[in-house]
Amino acid sequence: MVSIKSNLNLEPEMNHLSANPILQVENLTLGYRRSAWFGTSSRQQLIIRDISFAIQPNETVALVGQSGVGKTSIANSILRFLKPWHGNIYFLGQNIWQIPASRFRLIRPRLQPIFQDSATALNPMMTIDQAIMDGMKHLKLSHAEAQQRLNELLQMVELEPALCNHYPRQLSGGQRQRVVIARALATEPSLLILDEPLSALDLVTAVQIIDLLRSMRQRLNLSCLLITHDLMLAQQLADRIIVLKDGVVIDSGPTQQILTNPSHHFTRQLIHAAGILNRKT
Amino acid sequence: MIKRLISRLIEFIVVLFIGVTIIFIIIHLAPGDPSLQFCSPTAPLEQRELLMHRFGLDQPLWKQYTIWLKNAVIQFDFGISFFSGKQVGKMVRQALSPTLLLTGLALLFGILAGVFLGIQAAIRQNKFFDRFVTTIMFAFYSMPSFWLGLILLQIFAVQLNWLPSSQLVSVFHEQFSCGARLWDYCRHLILPVSTLGLIFAASFYRYSRNAMLTALSSEYILAAQARGTPRNHLIYRYALGNSLLPLISLVGTSLPVLFSGALMIEVVFGLPGLGRLMTDAVLTRDYPVIVAAALLSFFAAIIGNLMADIIYLIVDPRLRHS
Numbered sequence: 179m180v181s182i183k184s185n186l187n188l189e190p191e192m193n194h195l196s197a198n199p200i201l202q203v204e205n206l207t208l209g210y211r212r213s214a215w216f217g218t219s220s221r222q223q224l225i226i227r228d229i230s231f232a233i234q235p236n237e238t239v240a241l242v243g244q245s246g247v248g249k250t251s252i253a254n255s256i257l258r259f260l261k262p263w264h265g266n267i268y269f270l271g272q273n274i275w276q277i278p279a280s281r282f283r284l285i286r287p288r289l290q291p292i293f294q295d296s297a298t299a300l301n302p303m304m305t306i307d308q309a310i311m312d313g314m315k316h317l318k319l320s321h322a323e324a325q326q327r328l329n330e331l332l333q334m335v336e337l338e339p340a341l342c343n344h345y346p347r348q349l350s351g352g353q354r355q356r357v358v359i360a361r362a363l364a365t366e367p368s369l370l371i372l373d374e375p376l377s378a379l380d381l382v383t384a385v386q387i388i389d390l391l392r393s394m395r396q397r398l399n400l401s402c403l404l405i406t407h408d409l410m411l412a413q414q415l416a417d418r419i420i421v422l423k424d425g426v427v428i429d430s431g432p433t434q435q436i437l438t439n440p441s442h443h444f445t446r447q448l449i450h451a452a453g454i455l456n457r458k459t
Numbered sequence: 460m461i462k463r464l465i466s467r468l469i470e471f472i473v474v475l476f477i478g479v480t481i482i483f484i485i486i487h488l489a490p491g492d493p494s495l496q497f498c499s500p501t502a503p504l505e506q507r508e509l510l511m512h513r514f515g516l517d518q519p520l521w522k523q524y525t526i527w528l529k530n531a532v533i534q535f536d537f538g539i540s541f542f543s544g545k546q547v548g549k550m551v552r553q554a555l556s557p558t559l560l561l562t563g564l565a566l567l568f569g570i571l572a573g574v575f576l577g578i579q580a581a582i583r584q585n586k587f588f589d590r591f592v593t594t595i596m597f598a599f600y601s602m603p604s605f606w607l608g609l610i611l612l613q614i615f616a617v618q619l620n621w622l623p624s625s626q627l628v629s630v631f632h633e634q635f636s637c638g639a640r641l642w643d644y645c646r647h648l649i650l651p652v653s654t655l656g657l658i659f660a661a662s663f664y665r666y667s668r669n670a671m672l673t674a675l676s677s678e679y680i681l682a683a684q685a686r687g688t689p690r691n692h693l694i695y696r697y698a699l700g701n702s703l704l705p706l707i708s709l710v711g712t713s714l715p716v717l718f719s720g721a722l723m724i725e726v727v728f729g730l731p732g733l734g735r736l737m738t739d740a741v742l743t744r745d746y747p748v749i750v751a752a753a754l755l756s757f758f759a760a761i762i763g764n765l766m767a768d769i770i771y772l773i774v775d776p777r778l779r780h781s
Contacts, residue, residue, distance in 0.1 A: 211584075257685050286687040303700055303775070358682075358771040365686055379723055 198271070199232035200369050200401040206230070206265035208251050225251045227425045228265070233369065238395065238402040240412035241431075242448065243422035249405045253371050256403070257291055258282060260329030267370060270368060285366035287316050294374035296354035300346040306323065306357050307342040316392045331360040334397075335390060352383035363398070372415075373405045388414050409452040432433065467768055471761055478757045483524050486749050493541050493744040514541055527750070538747035539756075540741075547747045549717045550736060550756065557627050558732035560644075561724065564652045569659020570710060574703070576660070577667030581675060582694060593668070600661035604712055605723040608654040612727065615650060623647050625729030651728040655721045659713070670702035677701075682711075704775060711767025715760040 205419040208226040225248040233239045241249045254260040256267055258274055267274050269289055274282055293299040300309055310331055311324050319327060332339055335356040346354055355375065362370060372391070376384040392415065394400060404416055412419050412433065421429035421444065429436060429445040441445050494510040511517045515526070530536040537547040548681040576596070599607065616624035623629065627647050635643055636684075674680065675698050683697055724732035733752060740748035 202736075257681075259681065283687045286685060289685065290681060291685050293678040293682065295678065299682055300681040301701070302699060312683070317600070353727070361682070414752055 182437050199234050201233040204266045205257040207263045208255055209263050231420055233401050236399045237418045240404040240416035240419045242412050247422045248425055253373050253405055256377050288303050290362035290365055290367040291371040292362050293306050294377045299358050305343050310361050313361040329436055335360040351379050359457045370402045374450050385398055409448050471765055472740055481752045491744045498744050514650040537751040540745055540748050541744045542743045547751045551751050554733045554736040557730050561651050565655035568656035570662050573660040573663025577664045578671050580671045581668045581671035596661040598656045604658050605727050611650050622650050651724050655724050674698035674702040682685040707767050707770050711763040714763030715756045
């Protein structure tokens with residue numbers, strides 16, 4: 179693994195952590211350019227301004243903020259779907275926007291997203307076993323090995339093997355989300371990007387998935403980037419929280435510190451709102 | 460799957476029966492008197508009654524219907540044209556070949572060109588190619604077919620004199636060699652097929668581009684991309700498979716056009732097809748011809764939908780397992 183640059187502008191609370199983070203986001207600025215008719219002119223919209231953070235091995239970091247603040251854009255940029263305007267993203271020591279696509283494809287399976295809507299995250303034409311085995315293709319396993327790994331993954335995410343030949347629409351939301359997690363784990367990832375993973379689930383199923391994600395994290399030493407607007411979910415899963423507002427980081431630190439002693443009034447508002455919701459539910 | 464097909468077939472027969480009945484009743488209840496095509500409005504009543512008796516129109520509607528249904532179902536006899544005195548079945552068969560040739564080729568061209576360009580434009584969303592092709596296709600989609608036909612006629616037949624302006628064959632067609640006859644057919648068909656094909660292509664283009672864009676922006680495609688799935692595999696195996704399914708319905712519902720003919724195109728290019736036969740029959744109140752031609756369109760609509768269902772069952776694994 180190539181070690182990343184040591185002289186980075188890290189958040190203050192991360193300086194004491196390992197020098198080899200799984201993910202290092204450095205001065206990231208993101209936006210969208212939309213060219214007008216036949217590309218004669220273009221409109222620009224800045225989304226994220228100069229943010230930096232890192233995720234250490236076996237650590238979960240939550241990006242928290244209101245809808246539309248640009249959390250998913252950050253995830254898309256980390257997944258190399260959205261090119262940054264400025265800044266660098268290092269994953270496993272590789273500057274993912276500088277290396278050739280062919281080289282990035284080799285490390286790509288180590289970086290897996292889990293999207294919010296499991297109904298659209300699974301190919302409707304693929305059965306459950308096909309979907310999960312699709313995630314193992316790059317491992318070049320024999321059929322027997324792939325089958326064995328499939329069974330292990332199903333057991334890990336607590337899914338009945340009998341569901342293997344079902345199609346996504348035949349499963350419940352919770353079962354589908356377990357399949358999505360199993361498919362992501364099939365690639366043997368180092369980092370999971372959880373983009374609002376519970377927002378499409380009912381409360382009981384959400385709690386089950388939280389437990390599942392927690393146990394996965396511990397068993398497989400996974401690092402996670404949790405993207406959510408829900409501080410209570412961040413409290414359940416994250417070691418550290420980064421709060422975003424208007425495209426910049428306004429608060430960041432260990433989860434307990436953010437929840438008990440927030441430095442920004444917007445964070446206090448989020449905590450207050452989450453508290454009200456929590457009492458109501 | 461077989462059970463499903465049998466139930467669809469039963470539905471098909473019921474719908475066909477209801478449809479035929481409605482067509483027959485509507486056409487016979489429509490205003491207009493076929494006898495007026497053969498005698499003046501001031502002609503004696505006995506003369507008109509004689510004609511009505513000859514056409515079988517003096518009988519109650521239900522009796523006319525049962526006679527027609529019996530002849531049509533048992534003997535495939537659709538009666539005799541009031542106007543030409545010829546067998547309707549033969550007239551329809553004769554008009555069917557030019558129409559099928561025109562609309563079949565145009566539909567094939569429309570599907571191939573529309574789907575191919577739609578996929579390419581979706582892959583290059585918001586790029587110059589996408590915007591250029593979308594603009595052109597939108598123009599074709601908005602144009603009345605006869606107007607596009609007249610423009611092409613003006614350019615390629617009148618100004619440039621490259622292609623013939625009307626009919627399916629030249630006057631001396633029979634004297635040509637085999638190859639020359641084929642070329643003669645092609646030259647006569649290029650303009651009408653292009654006109655209708657471009658209109659079809661615009662429709663298929665919109666559908667396939669939108670379906671492909673929806674598929675490409677789906678999270679399962681992003682997830683596959685994140686697993687390192689090669690781009691061509693993503694586009695042609697994952698996205699295309701899912702986005703082409705709705706097109707089967709579109710092709711199925713387009714099938715009636717094959718039989719009803721592109722009326723305007725046949726008129727503009729003087730093709731002796733089913734569309735023109737039907738127009739003439741409507742103008743002369745030639746009931747047997749109208750009913751037979753309408754029945755054919757109706758039959759094609761149902762067959763088209765049935766075929767779309769069957770193709771769905773074959774290509775969509777989810778339906779096979781449900």
